[in-house]
Amino acid sequence: MKGLKATKSILGGAVALALLCGGAVHAQTVKVLSIVDHPALDAIRDGVREELKAAGYDADKNLKWEYQSAQGNTGTAAQIARKFVGDNPNAIVAIATPSAQAVVAATKTVPVVYSGVTDPVAAQLVKSWSPSGTNVTGVSDKLPLDKQVTLIKRVVPNAKTVGMVYNPGEANSVVVVKELKELLAKQGLTLKEAAAPRTVDIGAAAKSLIGKVDVIYTNTDNNVVSAYEALVKVANESKIPLVAADTDSVKRGAIAALGINYLDLGHQTGKVVVRILKGEKPGAIASETSSNLELFVNTGAAQKQGVTLSPDLVKEAKTVIK
Incomplete structure (x- = not known):
């Protein structure tokens, strides 16, 4: 009996040790690559991390988390993507189109979850919005453009020509x-x-748009958003109304934006990552979009850019910046 008890004690200790070590042995590794640091993309990153923690994946315990920004350089993004793939993580989160393209080009096996990509099909990340059957899935920030046009016309009712500054390489x-x-x-x-x-x-x-347009519209172009103050300076000096797709740009000087809450988009992306960490195949998960749009207006920017906003538009806004 004593020998049996001793054996049970040894086995119990071994099981306990295995359980203690299990967190380290089975720790999940998630790598995150963003093309550049700016408020919207940073919010996606933070949302992903918060969602992982809420699901029990904690960087202090059972999650190996690494984040890198390519600082706006596609060549750097490709280098980071190859490094991440070589580390063979459980998942790579690629924030914004250039990052996602770099990661998808670097691997056909490591699970890739894109986020903040307007059109994943046009970007050749997936063939359709249905489950890809590959190692790629994700969450798009595609906006209904008809609602963007409606907003432009509400801010500048008599507009005939809309200007748009953008990166033709994105x-x-x-x-x-x-x-x-x-x-x-x-x-x-x-x-x-x-x-x-x-x-x-x-x-x-x-x-170059001064005297040629009645309003400037900016989408979620990463070059433009990362240097938005340069655009705001021209808009204020030239009295050209500025309407954005990114609500954080309103805080930085655009008059209005009807856009996605990027922290929420990060949480939505994080939920997809959790599904993969729990064993689902990315190719079996359809690409998603967000329908949670929020209206932001900046009455101070409107004054600087020569626009009087209708009381109804201001009243409808979730956030009003003065």
């Missing part, structure tokens, strides 16, 4: 330009484009 923006041009034409408006392939080109591109 697939998201190219898609938006094409669709926006067609949509505006149906309503008797025209689109005037101003290319800004680098962040340092934003100010000059905006200046």
Whole structure:
């Protein structure tokens, strides 16, 4: 009996040790790559991490978390993507289109969850919005452009020409330009484009629109958003109303935006990552979008840019900045 008790004691100790070590042995590894640091993309990152923690994946216990920004450089994004893939993590979260394209090009096996990508099909991340059958899934920030046009017309009712500063090298923006041009034409408006392939080109591109447009619209182009102050400076000096797709841009000087809550988008993305960490295949998970749109207005920016907002528009806003 004593020998049996001793054996049970040894076995019990071994099981306890195995359980204690299990957290380290089975720790999940999640790598996160963003193309650049700016408020919307940072919010996605933070939302993902918060959602993982809520699901029991804690960086202090059973989660190996690594975040890197490519600082706006696609070459750097490709290098980081290859490094991440070489580490063979349980999942890679790729924030924004250039990051996602870099990671998807680097692996056909490591699970990839994209986020903050306007059109994953046009970006060639997936073939359709249905489950991909590959190692890729994710959450899009695609906005209904008809609602964006409605907002533009509510801010500047007499607008005839809409200007848009964008990076022609970003697939998201190219898609938006094409669709926006067609949509505006149906309503008797025209689109005037101003290319800004680098962040340092934003100010000059905006200046090229002076005297040619009635309003400037900005989508979630990462170059433009990361250097938004340069655009705001031109808009304020030239009295050109500025309407955005990114609500954080309203805090930085746009008059209005009807956009996605990017922290919520991060949480939505995090839920997809959790499903993968728990054993689901990314190829069996359909790409998602968010329908949670919020209206932000900036009455101070409207005054600087020569616009009087209707009381109804201000009343409808979830957030009013003065």
